[in-house]
Amino acid sequence: GASLSDKALAEVVKKLEQFNPSVIGLDIYRENPVKPEYADLAKTMQTSDRFIAICRGGENTTDSGVPPPPEVSGQLQRQGFSDVVTDPDNVIRRQILSMAPAPPCATDKSLSFRLASRYLKNHGIQPQLTPENNWQFGKVVFKNIQQNTGGYTGIDNLGHQVLLN
Template identity: 40%
Template sequence: FIAVCKHSDPETNDPGIKPPNEVPENRVGFSDVVVDSDGVLRRHLWSLNANRNSPCPTEVAFSLQLALHYLAAQGIEPKAIPEKRSLQLGNILLKPLENNFGGYRNLDDRGYQM
């Protein structure tokens, strides 16, 4: 079982949503999304630096928590590659979006987005 929460956002006065008290933090994922300036969801947020005052205690997305638990059952463990800001899953290297990637210019690339 993996519970979901949502981080607070001081810019929009969104208070966030706390996960159930009974669920340990390593079984919680956030549901926050990144919406482009035209209101379309094109990017996916895998992790972020949590606001200390947020009711959501995790820095890992719900979708990533699900994927990592599934892959662990298959014997595939994640490996961080800090010098490349990448995550390796088996023989696949996942790189985050960068500031000027593709059609994006001056992208808000905080957190780990794909």
């Protein structure tokens, strides 16, 4: 099964919804459908525009990735990828905000991007691309790293990557 049972997830989502959250992000892979006895959970996952789930794109022929939960499949605005870039010393110093989709994960936005976008939407802030191809939220611009940014030299900087603080 899953790392979190349908029963436990249904209880957590029900408790969270009592507080009328702006957004609920599920950062747990769930490629199997919700069991029929948890129809309320399945319905929430299928219909709530506040529910965003995770998936991971395949990196090569031996890594096929992880699809989103079937309940959000086909709803790209409610999916976010979890793919990360690991530096040669196995430390994560960069965040990918968006990139070309990598099957079976069909979305082009990260889970963190989706969650922040959904939250900020309630405050009248919509993400947009600047003429320099950087993501901007309100007055804040997230500048893409270049191949030779900071201590990096000749890195793969595809997609919209930013340095983590």
